[in-house]
Amino acid sequence: MKAVRxxxxxxxxxxxxxxxxxxxxxxxxxLVRVISAGVNPVDWKIRSGMFADPRTKLPITLGYDVCxxxxxxxxxxxxWKVGDPVYGMLPIAGGGAYAEFVAVPGKFLAPPxxxxxxxxxxxxxxxxxxxxxxxxxxxxxxxxxTLLVHGGSGGVGHFAVQLAKAKGAKVLATASSANxxxxxxxxxDTAIDYKNQKFEEIAKDVDVVLDSVGGDTLERSYGVLKxxxxxxSIVARVDEKKLEEKGLxxxxxxxQPSADGLREITKLIEAGKVKPVVSATFPLGQxxxxxxxxxxxxxxxxxxxxxxxx
Numbered sequence: 117m118k119a120v121r122x123x124x125x126x127x128x129x130x131x132x133x134x135x136x137x138x139x140x141x142x143x144x145x146x147l148v149r150v151i152s153a154g155v156n157p158v159d160w161k162i163r164s165g166m167f168a169d170p171r172t173k174l175p176i177t178l179g180y181d182v183c184x185x186x187x188x189x190x191x192x193x194x195x196w197k198v199g200d201p202v203y204g205m206l207p208i209a210g211g212g213a214y215a216e217f218v219a220v221p222g223k224f225l226a227p228p229x230x231x232x233x234x235x236x237x238x239x240x241x242x243x244x245x246x247x248x249x250x251x252x253x254x255x256x257x258x259x260x261x262t263l264l265v266h267g268g269s270g271g272v273g274h275f276a277v278q279l280a281k282a283k284g285a286k287v288l289a290t291a292s293s294a295n296x297x298x299x300x301x302x303x304x305d306t307a308i309d310y311k312n313q314k315f316e317e318i319a320k321d322v323d324v325v326l327d328s329v330g331g332d333t334l335e336r337s338y339g340v341l342k343x344x345x346x347x348x349s350i351v352a353r354v355d356e357k358k359l360e361e362k363g364l365x366x367x368x369x370x371x372q373p374s375a376d377g378l379r380e381i382t383k384l385i386e387a388g389k390v391k392p393v394v395s396a397t398f399p400l401g402q403x404x405x406x407x408x409x410x411x412x413x414x415x416x417x418x419x420x421x422x423x424x425x426x
Contacts, residue, residue, distance in 0.1 A: 119215035121175040125165030128404035139219040141190030152238025153213035154181025179213025183238035203228040205241035226378040229385040239418030243271035246371040255346040259284030261323035269295035282389040393417025
């Protein structure tokens, strides 16, 4: 089979399309014939060596979002059957979705939304689960509360806006000038142009902040929360001392695979309350170009790789 592999850390040109043996599913695993694989910021960050671990044995295959069809089953891989459509998030420590086939623990997979084609579904799991876990598992966002989403037009952000609205929250979101209309389209009550407006002059006394930017944006976010408010960052460490001084709560988080979470997200997609946006698709062999586009910034929603290009 074909797989995109990283033989050494560096730029997008380091991703190479190789011929490799098809994996065999172990106990509890499902062999998925990949139709689409989402491209996420963690992919290019790992590729660049940002998270380099001396224990990592290269080459590796990146990719943590997968959608496809069950091609084979390992022992005890119930309830799946060959031919079932599936989607899910792979563990960050494993990866492997940038390939024609990948072996995935069956417990991480769920049926994809019936109203979403299998190409688009590949862009859902990691980003949607990140938003879900940040808002509901960590911050415990409730109906009637106010949420500020930094980077509301991106992969995680566009899911966060829609999930929060589906929950009954009021949503303020930041994005570039070009994405102000998009924020409104996906349901944001207030769109903030971070290049020309100071979000702290617009967002005041919010209940929850979801930070996907870090740096100065994170630092300025402590001041917009009401007493007891919650700050969750998916890209940086929150300042525990500052939280305590201001009477706030908060955490940093790394998303975890969750079939249960995906099933809840699927219900919202099938109900039309959440609409995943895929702004670009690339064939598997152009994974480097896909990562280059994402790394450049400004992408609306998600980018996906397809093993069989349209």
